[in-house]
Amino acid sequence: MLLKHKFCLKTDTQSRCPSRITFTSLVAVTTCLDTSTAVPAAPLPSTALAEPIGAPVAAPLALSTHFSLTVNGRRIAVHQARVSAVPFNRVWPGHQRPLDQTELASFATFDADFLTPAVLIITLLDDHPRASTFATDDIALRPVAWNLSPAVDRTRRTLTLRLDRPRHFTVEIGGQHHALHLFANPPADYEFPPPGSPDLIHFGPGVHHAGLILPRSGQTIHIAEGAIVYGAILVRHADNVRIVGRGILDTSPFLRGQEADETKPGGELFARGLALDIPRENLNYTGNITAIACAHLTIDGIILRDSPLWSANIRNGCRHVSINNLKIIGQWRYNADGINICSSSHVRVSGCFIRSFDDGIIARGTHMLGENTPLHDMHVTGCVIWCDWGRALEVWTGSKSASISRVVYENIQIIRTTHIALGLQVWWGSPDTTAVNIRFEDISIEAHPDALPPHIQEDDTHAYPFPSDTSPARHIPDLFCANLCNPGEEWQKYFASTPGTTAKRSVYYGCITLKNIRYTGPDTPSPRIIVGSGDDILQIHNIHFENIRINDQASTPPMPLTLITHSNVQHLTFRS
Template sequence: MSRNINTIIVFLCGFLSHAQLITYDSSLSKTAKNEFVFSSPYYKISLIQNDLKKDCFVYGMNAMHVTNNSKSTSWSNFSFEGKVKVRVSILYKKIKFAQVLPRKATINVTIIDNHTIEFEISKPGQYSIEFEQGTFIEHPLLLFANPLEVTIPNKLDKNVIYFEPGYHEIGDKFIIPSNTTVYIAGGAYVKGQFFAENAENITIKGRGILSGEDYNPRTHNHMITIRDSKEIKIEGITIIHASRYMISLSGSNHHLDNVKMMGWWFSTDGVSSGENSLIENCFFKVNDDAIKLYNSNTIVKKCVIWQLENGAPFMISWNGSRDFGNVKVQDVDVIRVEHHWDNENLAVFCAVHGSKAHISNFEIEDIRIDNSNWRMFHIVTRPNRWANWNPSKGCISDFTFKNIDYYGQQKIPSLLMGHDINHPVFNFTFENLKINGQKVLNAKEFLIIDESTTSSIVIQ
């Protein structure tokens, strides 16, 4: 009997190792409150590879905050390698325009008829399939094309918490012990929030969904809270309807890879991670700061950001009380920025630094910014309600912005400004910054500089 089971396992492992296209069944019929997530009435997606056609379930969810510009968001999730043809049908109107972002992907779209488009992808990524032009889109459609999973943990392992396809409700403080792998399988829908403290070697991975849906943003935790811990890895999952942060980590040596995040509330930040952290291949569609660059030795690369009306794609500081720096951000696509009112935290790159830290040595390069009609930079030192102001300390210096491509129109000029001579902003270099394809040669073309508190600003 055991020999037969082993034979079956070997066969299945061999089959999976050669599989090139994997879709996931939805478990929405089993959810307790499926008005929060449902089968999208707006889109249908089919995937075609080697003459094999598979329908890919399209999730939908409605906007939850009164100021949200979009009425809904739809998305689909699968894993693959090789090349895949994607066929998208729009169910609620005729096609007059179609494109796929991010720009870097250079995807050519073919319009088949009034309701259908096709395009091909050959690498994993997060894609926005768009039938409308402009900063605001009424019914967005997102495609999450994951790489094939390399290792799937054994559900019988005592150090594995395994969520199989289907609905699971875990509560708002599910505690994960050290040396544990939490696996959320494709097709699994987990309602709840994870928590750990003073832990190490925790992995949360899979292709399933973690949802905060009906949690109140004023009374509940972050979706994943891990405090004062080290060696945390989060990979592959999709997080939706966060009441507050998607992921809040402190400690050090963390790795976030291919995490997809979508939320609606003003308090829905994306990621705050500890020191020596790597954030890569992640997707953010959030309504507060997408990535908080608050810790030394942080690396962010190959991410895609859709910023809603509140918060900044890159927030550098509100209240840093200890010196930090050596931060690198590279090869990121900001595909949409929905800012449309004047608030101090509304810029692509933002700092409203109100505490005593010296923030320094940031390298930010190869950034593409589309559909943004507000401002690129708002970097200032200033007392604010989130900070403990120090009258003699607190400054920002030694930043390099290289190969920044901005496609849009700044309705509010960018700003660099220190609060006074004790809180300066200095040593900023902008190299090969382009606005709508034109290289900027003079700071005054895009930037206001307070020369009494701001110095050594170089345009190259």
């Protein structure tokens, strides 16, 4: 529907409404928005909203009752997000994780020009589980490498912090549970289509029940600050699409592909997609944002919350993709990855914050329906990662022939991860799988004494074996792992080829560099680097480690680092 209104740019001190960005906007007031066929209609009042759709697992989230925040004296809304409370996972059992494996965290976003430092006052509210122990609790702001040091008033339960630049960081009171995630952005500065243009889809402040949003080539989707859009965006065979703003895209009402029924609540995304002849296998991977075979895609500034699967999925030969200042939070469901870049090229990811249940950022080779292009030229920089289960940064491919090259992860802060911080992995492999010119550089990895050990859930009756606020044994994630994995019989149905095939598999990793990697955390057990798998199918040539520092101590094996290698590794070098 068409709706006339002015869009106001907000700063940290005032609001201004320049006439140059007065426009006619499209507001979703039906269950699904297909802009390839959208036509103008009569104006509606600005308060008009669609009825809620879907089948949310839990009640919609309200504002946080754990924290309040002011920035330069202005009250900022603090939202809730459901996150994983324990590192407990299993092969997809046909239904979603129970809520007793989750907890509520908080997050807030704001813009500031930082011409002078922004003054943040964070208050711990009575409902926070640590309110009664705040007087003695440890307080941690992460990443620790940034040395963010608030003034703490133990009586008033406040933290006062001065920020001199945009930062995405967390505040932990007495440990990792019920944390606050803060997203301090530079001022939003977007160019929009001219007033009245059909190339603009605008969601203003308020709640919108949009369903499946299908932009066409040349369109801009603007999710404004204060907007919460319940839906998912599928950019399919469309070029020059932009998804920008400071609002929230929330996909909590919708079910994962394997559990969704298009005739029932929770399956509305599938009903719309199947009606457009989109293959079900493609819809199975629909998360907050999915892009299939697109060029010149821009994603900037918005917040993604509660995806049914992978949160942002760039796949099937997308080209020239920019993902900047994206914030991902509230990912607690099975296989809820952060950003997946799949068989695409010339991709830039910068300045993002990701808290995922499963893997954080992944460079994936050929894996899904219709993919037949290499993954080439992917550059990730300036991001903060919190990974509740899997691998924080990863290069991955499965059983289809795949070519992965020129992948760079640099200047990244991993504030929490569970299994592996940096990974290069092939599941099963193919007759022709290569991953070459992979670089991890200038990366900080934090490990923590309160980290809970990961466990696989055996069945529905199996509970996580330890209380969420205690750890029976110190758990340290592996620093780096490059291996070949046989996923086991229970996973073989998910792959196009299985161990029953007769083709000879060949997997090659070459020219792998890890440089300026800093680990901060417990000294024992010592962090591990694992290279190779003892399987002749995998060959690894030319892998170089330089300036690997453990608690600021230069590390060369065997101390203070554990290095495990296999005979299929050639030309491995270590330089302090």
